[in-house]
Amino acid sequence: MAAIPVSTLLTCRLYAQVATPSDPLVLESGRVLKSVTLCYEVFGRLSPERDNAILVCHALTGDSHVAGRYRADDPKPGWWDDAVGPGKALDTDRYCVICSNVIGGCQGSTGPSSANPDTGRPYGLDFPIVTPRDMVRAQARLLDQLGIRRLVAVIGGSLGAMQALEWAATYPNRMQGVISIGGAGRLHPQAIAFNEVQRQAILNDPDFRGGQYYGTPGPVRGLAIARMLGMITYRSDESMWAQFGRDVRGPGNALQRGFDVTFQVESYLHYQGQKLVERFDANSxxxxxxxxxxxxxxxxxxxxxxxxxxxxxxxxxxxxxxxLLFPSYLQQETVRLVRAAGGHAEYLEMDSPWGHDAFLVDFPLIAEPIRRFLDSLERTDGA
Known part of the structure; x- marks a missing residue:
């Protein structure tokens, strides 16, 4: 397939067909996706040699819109505005930054809310189980279409960090560097336990309808509760004290409120749950x-x-x-194992009280070390 012209790669929200019935995507499970679309966005201009690209992999409820207000006609903020843009660590005057919504997602890429080509109806729970390795293989097909054979780096936080490490193991010759923030090559059992409780909140909502709730409000209560628990795992006790303490919401006697929302931290969790319901698919x-x-x-x-x-x-x-969700011993283990195998790895710790969310809300703490790391890749590659 001919590469997409360089002149087209300064835009927002594009779509690529990365699997077709004649060239399906075979998943780790052995299941096959006959048709896969990836929604992606590009920030910065790809060099004529197509050698200045950085791939950003998003976290659980993220999407391709990694940088917002990048153009005058784009009023929507991005989820990593502190990291991506002119003069920032992922400098779009220097690099071409690409981010795609993962398969299984609900922000333009093929997922459980997409039409099943065999039935014409949304997949729902008929969608096959996918893994980070499957996500990476789909992204590799996108880069093939863009004519990008080698990346400067792959970077991501949380689920995005998992994808970044999977990229490094699956396609070891396709990038100079990998930046894994708050992630690991495997999830620890406590985090799996948190995820299972979140899923049960959705699966046991009577409005889940076996996953075929499309055309109805859907399992809004279950998804909101799942998000509430998720938000607790993304924060730390330290940050909860700093932001909410034991402050009571509004006037009145807390002792007389029963089980109504009383504390500010409760109000915050309900707000976050409702926000996710408005933009995310429960099946995803x-x-x-x-x-x-x-x-x-x-x-x-x-x-x-x-x-x-x-x-x-x-x-x-x-x-x-x-x-709490990805304790720092996991990242230290990654460094130890890469070094033990003869590779090059270094560890950086964010001294942030914001818990797992720190990679989003406190990115300036690591902006300069990441800039230096990217600089070192260019020097090493040119040596």
Whole structure:
């Protein structure tokens, strides 16, 4: 397939057909997707040599809109505005930054809310289970269409960090560097437990209708509760005290409110739950949390330790001091295993009280180290 012209790659929200009935996407499970569309966005201009691209992989409820207000006619903020843009760590005057919505998502890419070509109806729970490795293989097809054979780096936080590490093991010659923030090559059991409780909140909502709720309001209560629990795992006790303490919401006697929303922290959780219901598909929440559970860099590669020996890119693993969901020992383990296999890896810790959310809300703390790491990739590649 001919590469997309360079002149077209300065825009927002594009679509690529990365699997067709004649060239389907075979998943890790053995299931096949006959048709796959990826929604992606591009920030910055691709060089004529197509050698200045950075791939950003998004987290659980993220999307392709990594940078907002990038153009005068784009009023929507991006989820990583602190990181991507002119003069920022991912400098769009220097790099071409690409971000795609993952398969299984609900922001333009093929997922459970998409039409099943065999039935014409939304897949619902007929959508196959996907893994971060499947997401990466779909992204690789997108880059093939864009004519990008080698990336400067792959970067992401949380589920995005998992994809970044999977990129390094699956396509070791396609990037110079990998930046994994608050992620790991496999999920620890406590995080799997958190995910299962969130899924049960959705699955047990009477409005879930076996996953075929499209055309109805859907499992809004279950999804909101799932998000409420998720938000607790994204924060730290330290940040909860700093932002909410034990403050009571509004006037009146807390003792007389019964089970009504009383504390500010309760109000915050209800607000976050409602916000997600308005923009996200419950089935995608099920599939993407399960994808995180199933992440295992070592699957089919001999062992977890052996898989790190496949990584040829330079690795920057970023831990977050107060992270409950991906404790910093996981990122330190990544560095240890890459080094033990003879690779190059370094560890950076964010001294942030914001828990797992720090990679989003406190990115300036690591902006300069990431800029230096990207600079070092160019020097190494040119040596």
């Amino acid at each position: 929440y099920l599939y993407l949390t399960r994808a995180m559970d199933l992440m295992d860099l070592g699957r089919g590669r001999g062992s977890y330790e052996a898989a790190h020996g496949l990584i040829k890119a330079r690795v920057l693993a970023v831990g977050i001091r107060s992270d």
